[in-house]
Amino acid sequence: MNEQLQFLANRNSAPKLCAPGPNADQMAQMIKVAMRAPDHARLRPWRFLTVAGERREALGGLLHEALLQRNPDADETAQAKARNSPLRAPLVVVVICTLSEHPKVPPIEQRQSAACAAHGLLLAAEALGFAGIWRTGDAAFDRTFMDAMELAANEEITGFLYLGTRDGNAKPLPDMNPDEFNRYW
Numbered sequence: 001m002n003e004q005l006q007f008l009a010n011r012n013s014a015p016k017l018c019a020p021g022p023n024a025d026q027m028a029q030m031i032k033v034a035m036r037a038p039d040h041a042r043l044r045p046w047r048f049l050t051v052a053g054e055r056r057e058a059l060g061g062l063l064h065e066a067l068l069q070r071n072p073d074a075d076e077t078a079q080a081k082a083r084n085s086p087l088r089a090p091l092v093v094v095v096i097c098t099l100s101e102h103p104k105v106p107p108i109e110q111r112q113s114a115a116c117a118a119h120g121l122l123l124a125a126e127a128l129g130f131a132g133i134w135r136t137g138d139a140a141f142d143r144t145f146m147d148a149m150e151l152a153a154n155e156e157i158t159g160f161l162y163l164g165t166r167d168g169n170a171k172p173l174p175d176m177n178p179d180e181f182n183r184y185w
């Protein structure tokens with residue numbers, strides 16, 4: 001494999017992240033990469049909310065409130081997990097899919113495009129020496145939470161990308177044989 005392919009083949013999510021995270025310049029570069037996602041009819045069916053520093057606590061507050069709305073009996077452990085989850089990384093990027101009506105581009109294609117953008121952002125983070133992990137969880141599908149984040153009715157959460165510096169050793173990559181997944185038909 002050449003160097004570029006090796007880089008792509010070795011992307012590895014990092015469940016444990018620490019500072020530093022990408023700065024504003026680096027984020028701008030990464031978003032540029034993300035926006036090269038394949039995009040039928042160039043609808044740009046994505047946008048990003050980057051949450052850093054103290055704003056992560058505000059995000060945690062909304063996640064906590066949304067949890068209590070979904071489950072008023074949530075125990076203290078679950079509440080603390082919701083409140084503190086954005087603090088697991090220096091930066092959390094909320095990837096949002098903005099759905100448009102289009103005669104040739106059904107919603108699934110727009111969702112796939114936003115998902116590709118999320119993947120592009122993870123790859124770009126790694127290219128800059130950072131690491132990340134894509135998470136969802138109940139809040140990602142919770143309209144109350146989306147409203148609190150001021151998403152429009154035609155918007156959805158594609159994922160929360162936690163970004164920063166890998167904390168500890170990289171986990172081993174799975175050994176997957178391409179021939180098991182690809183056949184010439």
Ligand SMILES: Cc1cc2nc3c(=O)[nH]c(=O)nc-3n(C[C@H](O)[C@H](O)[C@H](O)COP(=O)(O)O)c2cc1C
Binds near residue numbers: 134158
């Ligand atoms: C749409 C989507 C949602 C995910 N949600 C979570 C999640 O909520 N929590 C989690 O631990 N991993 C989640 N993952 C999986 C991780 O991002 C990651 O892929 C997994 O830990 C395997 O690591 P790898 O990507 O390095 O193989 C999600 C992945 C995708 C594509």
